Amino acid sequence: MNVNDGKVRQVLRRSYELDHGHYAVGVELQPYKLTGVVVGSDGVVIARTRRHLTVMESAEVVQRVAEMAGRLMDDRLGCAFPRERVCVGVQVGGPVDPDTGTVLHLVNGPDDHRHEKPPPYEWVDVPLGAELAFKMGCATSVENDAHAFAAYEQSLGVGSGSATFGVVLVRDGVGAGMVVRGERISVPMEFGHLQVWQRGRICDCGMRGCIESQVGNRALTAVVKELTGRELDGLEAAIALADSNDPQARQAAAAFRKAGTSIARGIATLLTTFGPSHVVIYAAEDLISGGPGRRAANSFLHAMRRFPAHTFHISRDCHIVTKPLDAVRGAHGAALIALQSCFGVRLRHR
Structure with a gap:
């Protein structure tokens, strides 16, 4: 088959999809920003976009998601494309009820460590799926962000070689998703609130010693500030301090070491409970890219990879994979979940 034959088949396949296939718009909802993609029933992203939000009030967010999704549909599929062949999947950074499409709780942190704090917001039992x-006028699904990344990995990542694996997502807080024997576990999984320190810091949730009391953009910045007494403008500043020649750099690095140990103890719980062969860690690139002069990342990664010390010896055969955060992957995963839950389209690993 020559190159032209391949192009012709691709055009014919896409034409068939437009006539008979299903599509999903996947949306990643993060504080004050949206990322959207259009995915065909073959799982391929065919369009993408991003936009900022000025407010996080739920009714306004629903309106903005609808506008962005509608524009993606019209621009890529055409204004006359039947809505009954399109679904919308949204993922959010908080617990949801995927059966009803309800966001159970979504809130920004009490202190995001920036000079100009965005307005506070809190969603409780918001029927996002139904409102959207x-x-x-089309089917919708709503999922947690870590579960969306797990769906992405199942179809386009480590799922090629593993039927049971975990995904840990380190953002402002920490979340996790699991695929067990080829089935994604779609239940609220508060990985960040596993208690791994008997006398640890008080977490934003009010408990003491949670993973999220030490890990995540908010917690890591706060811990470095507590250890050094420095005013820090977010995680990047905390990493820069740990990587510098400043006399307090090693104190700052200690926060990243304890964060890595917190994740290691969480991984040990996943291993004891589910026995995954792989755990994928998604985090800021500066947190997982070790090397010369990268004291923060080296401290975090070294401590995290000592997870076997915290688990039953039979459960220690697990591979840790690190990947930088990518909003498009999160939106892609939300679209894959929507295709399956709304249309029964289940992709094989590509």
Whole structure:
């Protein structure tokens, strides 16, 4: 088959998809920003976009998601494309009920360590899926962000070689998703609130010693500030201090070492409970890219990879994979979940 034959087949396949296939718009909802993609029933992203939000009030966010999704549909599929062949999947950084499409709780942190704090917001039992379906006239699904990344990995990542694996997502807080024997576990999984320190810091949730009391953009910045007494403008500043020649650099690095140990103890719990062969860690690139002069990342990674010391010896055969955060992958995973839950489209690993 020559190159032209391949192009012709690709055009014919896409034409068939437009006539008979299903599509999903996947949306990653993060504080004050949206990322959207259009995915065909073959799982391939065919369009993407991003936009900022000025407010996080739920009704306004629903309106903005509907506008972005509608524009993606119209631009890529055409204004006349039947909405009954399109679904919308949204993922959010908090616990959800995927059966009803309800966001159970979504809140920004009490202190994001920036000079100009965005306005506070809190969602409780918001029927995001139903409201979005009413506005758009198409099927919808709502999932937690870590579960969306797990769906992405299942179809396009470590799922090629593992039927049971975990995904840990380190953002402002920490979340996790699991695929067990080829089935994604779609239940609220508060990995960040596993208690791994008997006399640890008080977490934002009010408990003491949670993983999230030490790990995540908010917690790591706060811990470095507590150890050094420095005013820090977010995680990047905390990493820069740990990587510098400043006299307090090693104190700052200690925070990243304890964060790595916190994740290691969480991984040990996943291993004891589910026995995954792989755990994928998604985090800021500066946190997982070790090397010369990268004291923060080296401290975090070294401590995290000592997870076997915290688990039952039979459960220690697990591979840790690190990947930088990518909003498009999160939106892609949300689209894959929507294709399966709304249309029964289940992709094989590509």
